[in-house]
Amino acid sequence: MGKNSRIVIYKIIFWAVVISLLHLINLSNNLFFHTLVELFSVIIAYVIFLVAWESKTFLENRYLLLIGISCFFFGTLDLLHTLSYERMGIFPGGMNLSTQLWIASRYLEGGSFLIASLLLMSSRALSIKKDTSPAEKVRFAREIFLAYTGVTLVLLLSIFVFRNFPVAYIEGVGLTAFKVISEYVISLTLVCSLILLYLKRDRFENHVFRLLAASIILTVLSELTATTFTQVDDFSFAIGHYFKLLSFYLIYTAIVSTGFSEPYSILFREL
Template sequence: MILEKGNKVYGIKNDYLYIIIILVITSLVFYLSMVFEYEIYIIFSVVNFLTWHTILEFISVIFAFIIFNNCYYSYKHTKRVRLLLLASTFFIVGSIDFLHTLSYEGMPFTFAQSSVEMATTYWVFARLIMAVGIFISSIIPFYKKSKFNEKSAIILNILLIFIIFHIVTYKIDVLPPLFIQGKGMTSLKIYLEYFIVALQILSIINFIKTYEKTSNTYLIILSSGLILMTFSEGLFTLYRSVYDTFNLLGHVYKVWGVYLIYHSIYKYNIDLPYKKLKEAQGKVSLYADNLEKIVNIRTEEFRKANEKLNKELDYAKVIQQSLLPPEKIIFENVVFNSKYIPCEKLSGDFYDIYEINKNNIAMYILDVTGHGVPAALLTMFSINNVKSNEKIIKRYRGLKPHKNLKNFYEEFNKLNFPEEMHIVTFFATYNKPNKVLTYCSAGMNCYPILIRRTGEYELLDKSRGFPICQLSEFFTPQYESAKVQLQEGDKIIFYTDGLTDVQKNSSIDHKKLLNILVRNSKSSGEKLNNYILKKLENSIKDFDDDITYFIMEIL
């Protein structure tokens, strides 16, 4: 619904039209009954009034117990506190309204002689409990749950009903009077009615606020029922005889209001779930009827997506491997032979060999945690930090491996990499005239192996360092380089742990690698490389970790 005023446009939700219509009709009837009071005011005969009163009250009691039953069994499945509170409220209210009906003046003797005082007291108890219960339910969060046993709640409700029944039926004199014969309602009764009206208005406001957040239409119906109950209480402040027009009209409003409350709760807790279930069954039936077609469509979509992803990974693989040095590099008096075997299209291993100047060669090998795309991206970061394109920086860091790795650690910690990601690397510089290798390890878990021409070997494990990881806030590592003198015929193999990881790759273990190096100590680096590759081909079929190594041979 759209209302226009000047240049502004005001929108009213269609759901509010329902509550507006109820409010207008109820207010109009209430207003007309006040204006034409003398024309319509009647004191009915006891028989006629009791007939209508009993019918209306029994209808109200039936709706109250249906609401109780609905909320009680819904609570058993959902454990929502609001449902338990509403179940208890309407169980008590339905029971007390039943006692109110039996005790109305003019009704036959049941537990005690019926009277106006007894019926009025029952009425006020029921309305107070209902107003308080609904108000509390309006402020309880919708999804708040409880482990309270529903059967225990019923026992407590029955106990409360029995206490009220005993006091009102047999000890009513201990309660202040609410109605005095010949005078009408007392001030206390009227004030209690106003208090009930106030609680119901607050409940309406709370439910409408919840509707604004959730757009739950059934809250509008519930609020409409409370509006009718509010006007009903207003009418019960006006009657002068328990058999007059205002009293009867108040009961009509009450039954109408309870029906709307029942309608909203029934629709939300029973009708709506069944509708959703039916819709879900329809969708399942539709999917079942078209399952093969849907599977074929989805399979084709997955195939295309996978094909696209594989093309992108192939392209990324080309880019990453293009950054690697050639498998064989020859410098003056030193030769490098290498092999790079990723277990996936993208690898977390990387190495590089490059000249710092005419007298010095830099080399490094690194291993990022994991493999695949995340590890490959981290290798790109590593390349830019380990090897600088600036000649001065390249020379300064290259000649001092520990300075290079310390800078690498600091730069890594400036960025917000995941805490579980880390890098281990080994950086070395070879001085060709002096044949001295200066090196530093940053947590490398497999030290390079130096094999002398004589067959003796040693591990390059004399340096000091720490893995590249996110710990700068708690720890400042120390990096120290070490040196080793090389001779003609010496060879060094630099490698990542995938080469000797027999658990992941079923490859050659560290002991076998040493035996291979010792037996081939007099062979060239190229022959040694071919021998290792042959061993790998014989031992590895499927592998779960990247394998990277390069062999440095002094000529």
């Protein structure tokens, strides 16, 4: 058995153990389970952002830079979603507020992958020329950051201040039509981004492309699963969070872990 095969087996065993432990936690304490999974996702999102931001002056693939920057913002919405979860007692609003923040975060995530993939179709729009100055790369990163700041502020104002964000959950009834339809729209957005990513897979190392593609697929499964649960203790609710947990891990592996172990492969692919 080769080294790579052993590593894969070890990872499978590791995640089998992790998910088994999380399942046991979910059976006894749903709130603790939800908090653990969501905080893991938030931490990974922030780590990805930090790596992408610190690499902005020499990162040659703007797809990765845009996804990296967007992680900070949908990670922040995920953090607020976690803190507003029922029984946390931090924000008033119950499950509706928490579900609204979930939907806002997923729209931001799905839109980010689609925009990055659309830009990927245009070499001029996405690929930085070798003679592009660091100042121009920094300006691009700052423009993306400011754009996401504006969009995120609009979402937060709509949810917390103006309260005109559509209702996503009704106590005693369950998910609203807006929430269910939104999950399908987000899933379709992610599928479109995956198709575009596949068409331009030559921009990435093969294993990086596979990791990104698998992450998007798991995110789609998470979204579709989120349309089926009626109560937070439903099994489908836990399954959706397992998919999300694994999808963030794959993004981390593709961008952060691979970036550190094989920096020239991921950062200078365009060259």
